[in-house]
Amino acid sequence: RPQTTLRRLAEMKAAREPIVMVTAYDYPTARVAEQAEVDMVLVGDSGAQVVLGHDSTVAVTVDEMLVLARAVRRGVSSAFVVCDLPFGSTEVSDEQAVQTAVRFVKEAGADAVKLEGGGPSRLARIRAVVAAGIPVVAHVGLTPQTATALGGMRAQGRTAESAERLVREALAVQEAGASILVIEAVPAEVADAVLPELRIPVIGIGAGRADGQVLVMHDVLGITEGKAPAFVKRYAEVGDAMVDGVAAYAREVRAGAFPAAEHGYPATPEAVEAARA
Ligand code: KIV
Numbered sequence: 001r002p003q004t005t006l007r008r009l010a011e012m013k014a015a016r017e018p019i020v021m022v023t024a025y026d027y028p029t030a031r032v033a034e035q036a037e038v039d040m041v042l043v044g045d046s047g048a049q050v051v052l053g054h055d056s057t058v059a060v061t062v063d064e065m066l067v068l069a070r071a072v073r074r075g076v077s078s079a080f081v082v083c084d085l086p087f088g089s090t091e092v093s094d095e096q097a098v099q100t101a102v103r104f105v106k107e108a109g110a111d112a113v114k115l116e117g118g119g120p121s122r123l124a125r126i127r128a129v130v131a132a133g134i135p136v137v138a139h140v141g142l143t144p145q146t147a148t149a150l151g152g153m154r155a156q157g158r159t160a161e162s163a164e165r166l167v168r169e170a171l172a173v174q175e176a177g178a179s180i181l182v183i184e185a186v187p188a189e190v191a192d193a194v195l196p197e198l199r200i201p202v203i204g205i206g207a208g209r210a211d212g213q214v215l216v217m218h219d220v221l222g223i224t225e226g227k228a229p230a231f232v233k234r235y236a237e238v239g240d241a242m243v244d245g246v247a248a249y250a251r252e253v254r255a256g257a258f259p260a261a262e263h264g265y266p267a268t269p270e271a272v273e274a275a276r277a
């Protein structure tokens with residue numbers, strides 16, 4: 001497959017060809033995304049919860065995200081790789097945001113970085129990172145890094161005030177230079193209202209059809225435990241298959257059925273004799 005570029009993603013939007021994005025957090029999930037021929041892979045800070053076991057995204061550090069991002073990069077050849085800039089790594093200043101973004105490009109080979117929010121300081125960060133030559137994916141609507149300030153992990157754009165904010169921020173991040181926009185957890189009618197004003201590709205998650213979709217891979221595969229958000233559709237029950245596989249192995253070890261002769265190494269009679277002597 002040819003390399004997916006920003007130009008190609010823009011062409012897909014123009015041709016109304018839906019853009020497929022999914023998260024990955026390590027080499028095997030990157031290989032899965034690549035072999036499934038998705039267009040974009042997101043090294044999401046959702047990895048804080050999905051693969052590191054935290055109860056929110058705010059705990060994950062830049063160094064931890066870089067470990068995940070480098071592993072993903074090694075597994076992806078064609079898809080466009082976006083890395084989330086985690087909470088705390090862009091809040092202090094434009095300089096801090098640029099320094100963090102540069103690390104994801106230099107140390108992990110990110111094609112673009114993703115920055116949450118569309119308020120005034122966020123717009124300054126987007127402009128600074130874009131000015132440094134690094135493509136930015138913006139993210140508005142439900143922004144999990146600042147969910148506490150939004151009143152929890154809940155849908156946005158459901159009141160007139162919140163819908164007005166969503167539209168204002170979506171237009172503002174585009175003006176600030178974002179190349180792609182993710183809109184999370186917003187009624188489809190509200191997201192649809194701003195779509196005609198957006199020249200950049202818009203990737204929805206719980207925001208209607210947009211130009212493309214993104215989901216957390218472990219939600220798609222049925223590996224995550226607990227209640228999923230309304231926007232999740234499970235396409236497989238891989239978590240159950242994983243537990244079944246490990247449980248079968250445990251049963252065979254306990255029953256003395258594993259290992260069998262074919263799982264070992266042949267010895268010469270001389271080696272056996274010497275070992276017994
Ligand atoms: O971290 C993540 O997985 C995300 C997507 C849900 C957009 O930011």
Ligand code: NA
Nearest residue numbers: 044045046084
């Ligand atoms: Na994220």
